[in-house]
Amino acid sequence: MEKERNGHSALCLVLSYPTQGHINPILEFSKRLEHKGIKVTLVTTRFMSKTYHKDASNSIALETISDGYDEGRIGHAESIQAYLERFCRVGSQTLTDLLEKLSSSSNSVDCIVYDAFLPWALDVAKKFGLVGAVFFTQSCAVDNVYYHVHKGLLKSPPSEPQILLPGLPPLQPQDMPSFIYDLESYPAFFDMVVSQFSNVDKADWVICNTFYELEPEVVDWMAKMWPLRTVGPTIPSMFLDKRLEDDKDYGFSIFKPNSDACMKWLNDHPKGSVVYVSFGSLASLDVEQMEELAWGLRKSNSFFLWVVRAFEEAKLPKNFVEETSDKGLVVHWCPQLEVLTHEAIGCFVTHCGWNSTLEALSLGVPMVAVPQWTDQTTNAKYIMDVWKMGLKAPADEKGFVRREAVERCIREIMEGEKGKEIKKNALKWKTLAKEAVDQGGSSDKNIEEFVTKLAHS
Template sequence: MEKVTNNAYKAHCLVLSYPTQGHLNPMLEFSRRLEHKGVKVTLVTTRSMSKTIHKEASSIALETISDGFDEGGIAHAESIQAYLERFWQVGSQTLAELLEKLSSSGNPVDCMVYDAFLPWALDVAKKFGLVGAVFFTQSCAVHNIYYHVNKGLLKLPLSEAEILLPGLPPVQPQDMPSFIYDLITYPAVTDMLVSQFSNVDKADWVLCNTLYELEPEVVDWMTEIWPLRTIGPTIPSMFLDKRIKDDKDYGFCIFKPNSDACMKWLNNHPKGSVIYVSFGSLATLNAEQMEELAWGLRMSNSYFLWVVRASEKAKLPKNFVEETSEKGLVVHWCPQLEVLTHEAVGCFVTHCGWNSTLEALSLGVPMVAVPQWTDQPTNAKYIIDVWKIGLKATADEKGLVKREAIENCIREIMEGKRGKEIVKNAYKWKTLAKEAVDQGGSSDKNIQEFVTKLVHS
C-alpha cells in the first residue's frame, strides 16, 4: 500500500507501550503493520523512556504520558511496587489528558492498543468510548500460565514435580516463568504479571505477539475464552515479507550499536563459523557466570561476536578481550537483526527473551539457550523440546551454567549430528514465520480482520 495522507486514514489507533525496549519494539512494529493497512497510529510511551531512546525519522507520531518519574522512570522509584502504583495513578490521568488533546486537535482516537502490563489503560479507553485491544508481548504459553495463576487454577507455591496445563507440553517447575517458580525475589512483578488478566474479559480484542503455527494448541485453547488473534512475529518487514519497504529496523534503541565494526568483522569470516552471544537489554550476569561463559566460548575454539553492555564490561575476565582478539570481537551493542541475518553466523547463545527468540526463529538461526529469569525458562523449554531449534546449556545446582556445558552445546550445534537436525528445523520455522506475516498468512489475516472491524465499528 502507498503512504496515506493524514485525512485519508481509515481510523486512528493509539498504541501504548510499557517503557522498556523489549515492549516498545514489538508494539512499534505492529503499529507499522497497521499503518501499512491504512490506519493512523500514535505510539505512546513515558516521558522518562522518550528521553533515553534514539529515535529515527518515522511516519508514526510519538506522544508521551507520565509514569510519575519523568526524570528517570523506575530507577528513581523506591521499589517496583511504588513505581507501578504511581504509574497507574499518574499514567491514567495523563493518558486521559492526551486523548482529550488529540480529540481537540482534530485527531480523535478510535481505538487503544495497550500493553498487557498496563491493564488500567483499558479503563481509560472505555471512559472515552474507544475500542480496547490488549497486546501481549510474550508468548501465548507464558500468558496461559499467568492466566491459570490469576484464576486460582494453578496454586502457588508450585508443589507438583510436573505441571499439566491445557495447550502446553508437560513442564517442570524450573521451566516455568521465574516469577512463578521464585515468589520471593520480585513479589511486585509476580502480582503485576498475574494482574494482566484482571480486566482482560472487558477487552474487545486480545492480540498476541506470536504466530499461530508456533503454538497452535495453546492459541486454540485461549481463543475459546477470548477474541484472541496472533499478529506476530513483530519483526521489521524487510527481514520477513519485504512488503513495507522502509521498515528496515525497529527505529528506537536505548543503546547506540557498533554497526560498522560488527558487520565488517562478520564479513571477514566464513559462512556459519561465528557464534553470536547476547543477553538482551536487561539481563545481567554475575562475574562468576560471565567468567564461565567467557571460558566456554574460548574452549569451543569458534569465532565469536559477544555483546557485553557497557554496564557489564567490568565483569569480563582480566585481559579476556586482548587474549581472544584473534577469535572474538566484544562490542557494547550491535544491530541484532543484521547480525542474525549474516551468513557468517552459525549459532546464537541467548538468554531466550521473547523478542530475541522470535528474531532467531524468524531468521533461521539455531540457539544455545541460557535462560536467566522472567519468561525465558519457558521460552527455552519450547526452543529445545517443542520447536527443536536449539540446545540448553543446563545450570548446576547453584544455578551456574558451567563452561563445559556452554562448550558442549556450541560444538554440538556447529559440528554434531543433532546440530544438522536443528539447522533443518530452524529453516522450517524461518519459512513459516515469513509466511505468517506475508499476504494471506495467519497473522496478516488477523491484522486485516482487526483493521476491517475497526473501520466499520
C-alpha cells in the same frame, strides 16, 4: 488502501510499557496497521522519549504520558511496587489528559492498543467509549501460565513435579516463568504479570505477539475464551515479507549499536563459523556466570561476537578481550537483526527473551539457551523440546551454566550430528514465520480483520 471511519482515517493510540523489549514488538505492529491505512500514534513515557534514538525513516507519530518519574523511570522509585502503583495513578490521569487534548483536535482517537502490563489503560479507553485492544508481548504459552495463576488454578510455587495445563506440553516447575517457581525473586513483577488478566474479559480484542503455527494448541484453547488473534512475528518487514520497504529497523533504540565494526568483522569470517552471544537489554549476569561463559566460548574454539553492555564490561575475566582477539569481538551493542541474518553466524547463545527468540526463529538461527529470569525459562523449554531448534545449556545446583556446558552445547550445534537436525528445524521455522506475515498468511489475515472491524465499527 485507506480505511475510513466517520469521515476520517481510524486513529489508534498504541501504548507500550517503557522498555526496549516491549516497545519493539508493539511498534512493529503499529507499522503493519499504518501500512493497511490506520493512523497510529505511539505513546510512551516522557522519560523514555528523551532517551531514545529515533530512526529518520520511522513515520509513526509519538505522544507521551507520565509514569510519575519523568527524570528517571523505575530507577528513581523507592521500590518496584511504588513505581507500578504510581505509574497506574499518574499514567491513567495523563493518558486521560492526552485523550481530551486529541478529542478537541482533528485527531480524535478511535482505539487504544495497550501493553498487557498496563491493564489500567483499558479502563481509560472505556471511559471514552473507545475500542480497547490488549497486546500481549510474550508467548501464548507464558500468558497461559500467568492466566492459570491469576485464576487460582495453578499454585505459585507449584507443588507438583509435573504441571499439566491445557494447550501446553508437560512442564516441570523450573520450566515455568521464574516469577512462578521463585516467588520471592521479584514479588512486585509477579503481581504485574498476573494482573495482565485482571480485566482482560472487557477487552474488545486480545492480540498476541506470536504466530499461529508456532503455538497452535494453546492459541486454540485461549481463543475459546477471548477474541484472540496472533499478529507475529513482529520484526521489521525487510527481514520477513519485505512488503514495508523502509522497515529495516525497529526505529527506536536506547543503545547505539557498533554497526560498522560488527558487520566488517563478520564479513571476514567463513559461513556458519561465528557464535553470536547476547543477553538483551535488561538481563544482568553475575560475575561468576560471565566468567564461565567467557571460558566456555574460548574452549569451544569457535569465532564469537559477544555483546557486553558497557556497565558489565568489568565482569569479564582480566585480559579476556586481548587474549581472545584472534577469535572474538566484544562490543557494547550491535544491530542484532543484521547480525542474525549474516551468513557467518552459526548459532546464537541467548537469554531467550521473547523478542530475541522470535528473531532467531524467524531468521533460521539455531540457539543455545541460557535463560536468566521471567519468561525466558519457558521459552528455553520450547526452543529445545517443542520447536527443537536449539539446546538448553544445563545449570548446576547454584544456578550457573558452567564453561563445560557452554562449550558442549556450542560444539554440538556447530559441529555435531544433533546440530544438523537442529539447523534443519531452524530453517523450517524460518519458512513458517515468513509465511505467517506474507499476504494471506495467518498473522496477516488477523491484522486485516482487526483493521477492517476498526474501520467499520
